[in-house]
Amino acid sequence: MKMIMRWFPFGDDSVTLGQIRQVPGVSGVATCLPAIPVGEVWPADTLAKLKGEIAAAGLEMEVIESVNIHEDIKKGLPSRDRYIDNYRQTLKNLGEAGVKCLCYNFMPVIDWARSDLAHALEDNSTVLSYRHDQVVKLNPAAMAKSMASKALGYSLPGWEPERLPTMAADIEFYQSMSREDYWKNMKYFLDAAVPAANEAGVKLAIHPDDPPWPLFNLPKVISNAENIRTFLSLNPDPANGLTLCTGSLGANRQNNLPAIIREFAGQGRIHFAHIRNIRHLSDMDFDESAHLSRCGDLDMFEIVRAFHDSGFTGYVRPDHGRMIWGEQARPGYGLYDRALGAQYLLGLWEALDKYRKQEPSAGSRKA
């Protein structure tokens, strides 16, 4: 596995590339071009410039997160073909810039949702939190406003201002769309994008729905082993793969994460992993937490062991972190707690590596 961290370019991040370079074991960043309107081509020259800046700091730009999918593609409108052509061109440009993996999502309208971006835990660190009753009481515009008020002026990827004016109409549009039609629109996109990804040498890695249950009666589809199987079968090419986000899938207590990881990593379909921990307050209420197993409900050792046993060679990043030690940063994306998370995950990995070398039969023992 290759450990990376998310980083936002062009001054939209409190964390510098120089700081990330000093986190032991981190080889690169997952980054983006936030200024390109959704649906337009990401220009080769801007990508080359960004790659140069990252390389000058001693880091790699092998992962992009995310190139957003235009809503017309998800809706299946005739105008989707133009946006899909643009997506194919963007994949070509990404490949030429040395990008190997693209994280994206296919969630309609609402990308991810939390009720609070700075919820205080007992130790006075703050985290992103989710209270289902509060989220469903808000309309999406009110939720966007409430989230922006706690973002300290940093952009919130997935809640770009350009989405807001049409949000209510977009939600209305999906009320009459069947889940089957939504799958068809995904397949239409994949059948065009996957060949372009292969030509470009880029792996597609869809991110699960966050949270993994429907909000505002919108079709949500990447939320458990069964619908991931369906998704992967829409286009069986290995370039059609997953970002396995433990915090997103783990929000549903029914999801057995080590089993899900063993199944899909075993098939070579996981290209990128977001590893973080959460603590449930009830089935549909949770706080994000420190990475350590004892700080949340997810067993990080079993999660990392499932990747290790599967011979996982993809990218890993500590996903969100708590805000600690007085840091002021984009919610979820401070330096300090993500650096701690990276060290913990790398420590688990090293222990598994060395244990397996000493005890060849021990590493393959199933959970």
Ligand SMILES: [Mn+2]
């Ligand atoms: Mn994630």
